[in-house]
Amino acid sequence: MKLNRKILRTMMENKSRYLGSVVLIIISCALYTAFNMTVPNLQTGLDEYKRDSALEDANFITQEPIADVESLEKEYDLILEERYSWDYEYSDGVTLRILSETEKLNRYSVIEGEPLNGDHELVLDPHFAESHNLSVGDKVTISEETFTISGLVAMPDYIYPLKTEEDMAPNSNSFGVAIISKKELQEMEQGFPYYSVKFNQDNIDAFKEKLSETNFVGQWISQSDNPRITFINGDINAFSEIGKVVPIIILVLTCMLIAAVLSRLLKGEYVQIGTLFGLGYTKREILKHYLMYSIIVSLVGSIIGTFVGQYLAEPLMMSFTFQYNLPILDIDSFILKHVIISLLLPLFFLVTVTFFVVRKALWLTPQELMRGKQVKTKISWFERSLKLNRFSFEAKFRIRDMVRSVPRVIMMILGITFASMLLLMGFTTKDSIDHLFNHSLKETFNYEHYYIFKDMQFSEPVQGEKLSISSFEVAEENADPYSFSIYGIEEDAKLINLTDDSNNPLDKDQVIVTKSLANNLELAVGDTIEVENKLNAKEITLKIDAIADTYAGEYIFLPLDEFNQMNDYPDGSYIGIMSERKLQLEKDSLLMSQTNDEVMAAFEEATKPVKYMVGGVSVVAFILGLIIIFMITSMMIEENKTNISLLKVLGYPKRKIYSLVLSSNAILVVIGFIIAVPLILLSVDVMFQSIAKDLKMTLPAHLNKMNILIGFVIIYMTYTISNLLARKRIMSISMAEVLKNRVE
Amino acid sequence: MFLQMEDINKTYQSGDTTFQALKNVGFALEQGQICVILGPSGSGKSTLLNIIGGIDNADSGTIHVADWKLNNLKEKQLTQYRRDAVGFIFQFYNLVPNLTARENIELTTNISKDPLDIDEILEAVGMKEFQHHFPKELSGGQQQRISIARALVKNPKLLLCDEPTGALDYATSKEILKLLVNVNKRFNTTILIITHNNAIAEMAHRVLKMRSGKIIEDMVNDTLIPPERIEW
Numbered sequence: 001m002k003l004n005r006k007i008l009r010t011m012m013e014n015k016s017r018y019l020g021s022v023v024l025i026i027i028s029c030a031l032y033t034a035f036n037m038t039v040p041n042l043q044t045g046l047d048e049y050k051r052d053s054a055l056e057d058a059n060f061i062t063q064e065p066i067a068d069v070e071s072l073e074k075e076y077d078l079i080l081e082e083r084y085s086w087d088y089e090y091s092d093g094v095t096l097r098i099l100s101e102t103e104k105l106n107r108y109s110v111i112e113g114e115p116l117n118g119d120h121e122l123v124l125d126p127h128f129a130e131s132h133n134l135s136v137g138d139k140v141t142i143s144e145e146t147f148t149i150s151g152l153v154a155m156p157d158y159i160y161p162l163k164t165e166e167d168m169a170p171n172s173n174s175f176g177v178a179i180i181s182k183k184e185l186q187e188m189e190q191g192f193p194y195y196s197v198k199f200n201q202d203n204i205d206a207f208k209e210k211l212s213e214t215n216f217v218g219q220w221i222s223q224s225d226n227p228r229i230t231f232i233n234g235d236i237n238a239f240s241e242i243g244k245v246v247p248i249i250i251l252v253l254t255c256m257l258i259a260a261v262l263s264r265l266l267k268g269e270y271v272q273i274g275t276l277f278g279l280g281y282t283k284r285e286i287l288k289h290y291l292m293y294s295i296i297v298s299l300v301g302s303i304i305g306t307f308v309g310q311y312l313a314e315p316l317m318m319s320f321t322f323q324y325n326l327p328i329l330d331i332d333s334f335i336l337k338h339v340i341i342s343l344l345l346p347l348f349f350l351v352t353v354t355f356f357v358v359r360k361a362l363w364l365t366p367q368e369l370m371r372g373k374q375v376k377t378k379i380s381w382f383e384r385s386l387k388l389n390r391f392s393f394e395a396k397f398r399i400r401d402m403v404r405s406v407p408r409v410i411m412m413i414l415g416i417t418f419a420s421m422l423l424l425m426g427f428t429t430k431d432s433i434d435h436l437f438n439h440s441l442k443e444t445f446n447y448e449h450y451y452i453f454k455d456m457q458f459s460e461p462v463q464g465e466k467l468s469i470s471s472f473e474v475a476e477e478n479a480d481p482y483s484f485s486i487y488g489i490e491e492d493a494k495l496i497n498l499t500d501d502s503n504n505p506l507d508k509d510q511v512i513v514t515k516s517l518a519n520n521l522e523l524a525v526g527d528t529i530e531v532e533n534k535l536n537a538k539e540i541t542l543k544i545d546a547i548a549d550t551y552a553g554e555y556i557f558l559p560l561d562e563f564n565q566m567n568d569y570p571d572g573s574y575i576g577i578m579s580e581r582k583l584q585l586e587k588d589s590l591l592m593s594q595t596n597d598e599v600m601a602a603f604e605e606a607t608k609p610v611k612y613m614v615g616g617v618s619v620v621a622f623i624l625g626l627i628i629i630f631m632i633t634s635m636m637i638e639e640n641k642t643n644i645s646l647l648k649v650l651g652y653p654k655r656k657i658y659s660l661v662l663s664s665n666a667i668l669v670v671i672g673f674i675i676a677v678p679l680i681l682l683s684v685d686v687m688f689q690s691i692a693k694d695l696k697m698t699l700p701a702h703l704n705k706m707n708i709l710i711g712f713v714i715i716y717m718t719y720t721i722s723n724l725l726a727r728k729r730i731m732s733i734s735m736a737e738v739l740k741n742r743v744e
Numbered sequence: 745m746f747l748q749m750e751d752i753n754k755t756y757q758s759g760d761t762t763f764q765a766l767k768n769v770g771f772a773l774e775q776g777q778i779c780v781i782l783g784p785s786g787s788g789k790s791t792l793l794n795i796i797g798g799i800d801n802a803d804s805g806t807i808h809v810a811d812w813k814l815n816n817l818k819e820k821q822l823t824q825y826r827r828d829a830v831g832f833i834f835q836f837y838n839l840v841p842n843l844t845a846r847e848n849i850e851l852t853t854n855i856s857k858d859p860l861d862i863d864e865i866l867e868a869v870g871m872k873e874f875q876h877h878f879p880k881e882l883s884g885g886q887q888q889r890i891s892i893a894r895a896l897v898k899n900p901k902l903l904l905c906d907e908p909t910g911a912l913d914y915a916t917s918k919e920i921l922k923l924l925v926n927v928n929k930r931f932n933t934t935i936l937i938i939t940h941n942n943a944i945a946e947m948a949h950r951v952l953k954m955r956s957g958k959i960i961e962d963m964v965n966d967t968l969i970p971p972e973r974i975e976w
Contacts, residue, residue, distance in 0.1 A: 002843070002850040009842035275838040278799055279852055280827025282820070366799040370838065
């Protein structure tokens, strides 16, 4: 159709709006594709890695070494492998965990270099190598023996390389993992043995009972309770939730915005539509022509966006897996479903909306269209009922302008709300983690040093407070398997601070559950819960006496004596000590030790990616906000063309015109931002809840006043920049505009 | 008769108010005639033109244009009628701003069964050298010439002109009127012009005067005056 020649020219004439629309579609399609390509590939890659490396189902420590590994394997149809672990003090405050090489389970993958192939070689986790400037071929001295780094490797049981299971985050500056041959580690006579097990049948309890008959199982960590393996699941879930929701919201909002823009542009073409009618063009021909606009905008945007998204998937995957110790996962599967959705969703939205707008226009008669009937401003009952006499002229002008363009006002508020939410999402995530750490964790655990022994202790410690900790799971019928830890603490323990909702200290002679566990298991005071000790499969029933107002992990606290009694442990026994000062303890007797400083450093390290994310998301939010505000502002200027021209003719100075036309949006920016604050808190709360069980902690959403202010300043800045750009447009409106009452 | 209408009535409803735009209007026109309809604003001229042009329907009465009977035509058939039989010329030209002069004419040839040669038409309206200009690069008179070319290129039997000189200065208006007379002679096109300008009546074969939705005077003009000699 010859008529279609005008499409590109019309687009060029209104390029800011069409280009803005295309950019918005590109951003949303790129985000949608990138996220939806990354998550399934990541999940598949991770599953394959776990399978190929023969990841353990559990690991455990026994008091005595297991002598009959092979017979146990046969009897219980499982794979059992002994492994040695030694925490070597690499330098002051830096621990390098030396593990012995395995053959059957937890096989490492080489990322760089070669696997262990000779004497005095070691392979290292790449984060530790990077933090300590080590590379393949370098020499490392361990206990006066020199080892050559043959390769950097990913270890399936140290995907999230935490020093202890209780740690919140890894810190490669102070902790790393290396693997050497079993023979060499044994020759060094260091470390202690532990076992990894993989079951082929559902006979875990029988196996545990068998072990407990002749041995004492000091620690049992199932794969599902091992944060080194499972932490990434929570992250993937959160990533997947964001990937499902955010790009779709951007896409829907974009489509709504573009639909509004297109419909306004179409209304400006009513005279032309009427003329085409008069010339004998059929409704179908006119409809086809105008649908081309939305088809072009949506296809150009979605094709480029989907293409860009495919390329973004890999860096996105890399940035996501950055803090994990994983082999290089490829984006190798092309997910047709998401490509089709990304390509067709904008087309579907825009074509549908344009179809209805054009069809509405085509219901009018040609002479109505040629008179530009719909372009004339209608005065609604609402506007009529407004009593504006006591307001200044400026206020009246702005109020009337808003009342007459309700859809535009709604779009503006929605756009600002969305951009603000995106911006605040990063801040909220960071503030929530900070809040959890600075308030819940620090207020609950007041110790500076925390020690866990390999074996049960009986002698009274010289300093510090005794504690025991054991892993349990819900033992009620039909309950989902859910694991958590139970602490046995002294009744007068001062280094664990538990308070009720009103901040009153709780007596420690009772059964106290943390709020995060109570929330996840829906427990209330007075409820009873049946739990099973994962070490010896002993079932116990606990009545909840109090809920502590803390989100610092999922724990139940019991008096130590009661803990021992319930678990059939000897009276007066304990497994750990917490202390305000460093204790002189036999290193070999310790399973692990940790200082508060290490936790702090690890936390700082772990929140770094969040800080980068906050920065990245802020930039995207800024760009989106700018495009949205700019598009709506230019739409508003276009609608106010005659008024602006008239104001110029009447001799209004530039500044007054800017203020009359542009400043009415300021209030919309404020409203949009105010709506965004509770909405983002609610959304982040929902997101945290959805990943709470994977993360083994409840994270209440929190947003600092300072960050709300910073967020507002950023959003207001986008508005100010957009206004500056719009001024040029206002200046270009000719004074003759008002003199023309018809479109030429 | 080329055009014949009898007892045409048209009423518009606006809120609670009813406005009768045409009251029992009837007249007939021979092929090849130029007819000027005069009358003040609100007299019903535009409504009459729209009904003849098939962009509006009469409430009652009959209309025949050439082989077309316009009463009770469905929308599709009316579109076909506009496409095949009628050319429109508007007061404000209504050119598509983002198409060149030539492309605006092609807009019509694109949907016409048997269009005339565009170059010939551009020559006839004296716009060949401006064919690649966009409307905003043309003067009002030039735009109206393109508008006439766009209407003529489909070789319509009937040319309907709504205040064709209403937005033009004296000299340009005369040029456009001269062009319309030439078209009438060259293509034997029946032309209906509605205008406020009484002087234009002097170049028409028939003159109808309207007031309050009625034809109050129907005159046959035997002494045609060429446009260049008309003064106002």
